[in-house]
Amino acid sequence: NAGVTQTPKFRVLKTGQSMTLLCAQDMNHEYMYWYRQDPGMGLRLIHYSVGEGTTAKGEVPDGYNVSRLKKQNFLLGLESAAPSQTSVYFCASSSSGADTGELFFGEGSRLTVL
């Protein structure tokens, strides 16, 4: 069972470079989420999607863009990386809204911006 798969798992960028994180889920879930985890701050929601072709902003969306062209994939893009975006990024999916459904998480992608 693959569940939620994130690629890449590790990446080092220079300030100003761009990159895309890919999240793929094989559970046919409608909802997908991108969170970032920083020490002492828990997980903060960047963007989320309630279905194919939809996206919405979370708590900390600035500097990120997302796309959900296929139901199983949710892409997180950084157009011009900044050191403040050094973090561990987690993707999650759920069959229904977060109030009723369990979130299933990937193993995380560690990004360092120099």
Place this chain on the structure above:
Amino acid sequence: AQSVTQLGSHVSVSEGALVLLRCNYSSSVPPYLFWYVQYPNQGLQLLLKYTTGATLVKGINGFEAEFKKSETSFHLTKPSAHMSDAAEYFCAVVKTGRRALTFGSGTRLQVQP
């Protein structure tokens, strides 16, 4: 806005001792509350959740939590800690009808032999 506060970023207990991890929520309406656990270098997984009904909720691995509206709390407990319980624990909240969870800052549990 919905939010949760976890008291204590680090908690250390001896193996076999009681585990108590504290979580308080702020909400103008009764929220849905969750505890997630994160083992080293892994994603989060659901321990237990409170939505409606019984205020004492049992989860996996012997953990339970009690929703206390009068105290706006949802503390996580386990009667006897095991070495395998060492992990980071996150309390989370969502308002009915909302789409995403809001997480607390986390509590790292250390279990001493």
